Amino acid sequence: MKCSRLFALIFTCSVMLSITSCKDFSNKVLGKGNLKDTITEQLKVEEKIPHLLDRWDSLQKNQILFTVDSLHPISVRQQKRELKDSLRKAFDRHPKHIYLTFDDGPLIGSAFIDSIAKEKNIKVSVFLIGKHANMSKGRKRDLARYESNHLVACYNHSYTHANNQYSRFYNNPQKAFADFEKNETDLNLKHKIVRLPGRNIWIYDNVRKIDLKNGASTADLLHKNGYTIYGWDVEWRLNSVTGAPIQSQESTLSHIRNYMNNKSSMVPNNVVFLMHDDMFQTKKGQQELSLLIDALKSEGYQFEFMQDYPIKY
Numbered sequence: 001m002k003c004s005r006l007f008a009l010i011f012t013c014s015v016m017l018s019i020t021s022c023k024d025f026s027n028k029v030l031g032k033g034n035l036k037d038t039i040t041e042q043l044k045v046e047e048k049i050p051h052l053l054d055r056w057d058s059l060q061k062n063q064i065l066f067t068v069d070s071l072h073p074i075s076v077r078q079q080k081r082e083l084k085d086s087l088r089k090a091f092d093r094h095p096k097h098i099y100l101t102f103d104d105g106p107l108i109g110s111a112f113i114d115s116i117a118k119e120k121n122i123k124v125s126v127f128l129i130g131k132h133a134n135m136s137k138g139r140k141r142d143l144a145r146y147e148s149n150h151l152v153a154c155y156n157h158s159y160t161h162a163n164n165q166y167s168r169f170y171n172n173p174q175k176a177f178a179d180f181e182k183n184e185t186d187l188n189l190k191h192k193i194v195r196l197p198g199r200n201i202w203i204y205d206n207v208r209k210i211d212l213k214n215g216a217s218t219a220d221l222l223h224k225n226g227y228t229i230y231g232w233d234v235e236w237r238l239n240s241v242t243g244a245p246i247q248s249q250e251s252t253l254s255h256i257r258n259y260m261n262n263k264s265s266m267v268p269n270n271v272v273f274l275m276h277d278d279m280f281q282t283k284k285g286q287q288e289l290s291l292l293i294d295a296l297k298s299e300g301y302q303f304e305f306m307q308d309y310p311i312k313y
């Protein structure tokens with residue numbers, strides 16, 4: 001009796017299971033649920049969630065709980081190191097993104113930046129100063145070149161560049177804010193993306209990173225009014241008069257590589273690279289930039305606009 005009851009139970013369960021799986025199967029075969037669509041939907045959802053970055057951020061913020069017990073007798077430090085290494089390797093399986101950003105234009109040097117973007121077919125981002133654009137016919141022409149080049153994205157670096165008196169400028173956030181607004185109107189800028197003169201400040205999504213306190217109020221005011229503020233990860237400096245490198249092209253390249261490999265940029269796999277337009281007014285400076293771009297290309301870097309920052313995985 002007991003045996004037959006058990007048999008009946010097993011039979012009922014297996015029938016139920018087969019009904020469920022048949023239903024599932026028939027949906028797939030007959031296309032009721034459209035398997036292709038389902039998979040595409042799943043991929044879309046997965047793409048939207050940056051799993052790696054979430055795990056990376058949690059690790060950086062010490063939000064992952066590691067335990068040591070007899071079954072798992074590995075120190076927390078070691079476990080953290082192993083997780084970090086495995087996340088780095090996972091990031092390495094994704095593309096490397098670099099953002100070439102040029103500040104303070106239009107200046108002598110801008111025409112070269114415009115033409116090298118076309119020659120190498122790469123996207124570049126320029127953070128512009130309205131006052132410079134209004135200095136002469138030549139600079140106005142440089143601005144027009146930038147505007148008509150689909151490989152150049154124009155952003156806001158203030159109208160006056162604080163007249164290079166940064167503390168005084170940032171001590172009056174309202175006035176500083178008005179200076180950015182004037183720049184946006186004068187240059188007819190389409191993106192609400194700014195870089196603060198003389199400051200490496202980032203405010204975007206839920207990130208707020210301030211290098212010098214004086215400057216924070218202006219940045220917050222801009223952000224409150226819908227602006228995104230981007231700083232930089234790596235800077236390259238050349239003597240603008242001679243074009244002689246203060247940092248050689250090779251050492252700058254290895255600096256970028258380190259940021260990419262160690263995932264020490266603000267967002268892993270995304271390196272924001274700062275240069276200035278006036279660095280490229282001599283043949284020497286121009287050759288250096290050309291070499292650097294070729295090297296980055298040969299290492300598989302993808303060139304992006306700041307409006308697409310950050311590309312998350």
Ligand SMILES: [Zn+2]
Binds near residue numbers: 103197
């Ligand atoms: Zn600047």
